[in-house]
Amino acid sequence: ETGVTQTPRHLVMGMTNKKSLKCEQHLGHNAMYWYKQSAKKPLELMFVYNFKEQTENNSVPSRFSPECPNSSHLFLHLHTLQPEDSALYLCASSQGLQIPGELFFGEGSRLTVL
């Protein structure tokens, strides 16, 4: 148990579906992140939120839409995805952006796009 909870753990969706991934952290952290992990590729940073404000959008296609209603919750809204978007989506949190410390990761949401 890392203090970061992601749901759903597995998701299968068609290219025309709309779904959302949810992340919740119970650590009192101020920064939250979405990462994409594809086979044989490094973890790719997608979005960063600090105190609910988006501080980074790492050239992510608009079919991925993040939402951060408060410092404890982070969503990733998905629509009209492509098969190449199939991957493990990891949420993480950290105490703050300016502190060079560790990220705490959730278990991930395994997404398959048919």
Place this chain on the structure above:
Amino acid sequence: EDKVVQSPLSLVVHEGDTVTLNCSYEVTNFRSLLWYKQEKKAPTFLFMLTSSGIEKKSGRLSSILDKKELFSILNITATQTGDSAVYLCAVKSSGDKLTFGTGTRLAVRP
């Protein structure tokens, strides 16, 4: 562009062996280097290194950083099957950017 390279990509050893995993980097304004262990889904934190030459140790795992040669190593002694995992190296640079390597997949056979 920041770059983190890990080697080897994968490794198979027998229980009791000692392994050394490598991480080299090229980043702008280095701040820290982190090692994670990813067994199934969630990467879990192992070490954070900020200063050269100071070994961090936790049980059978240890790590050291060389900021002059731009690399770090992660050592695991007396390996056990529970050490089987992907080991990720990440480097934090200016702008609080964290760049990950592709990881080293370690398999420890009984």
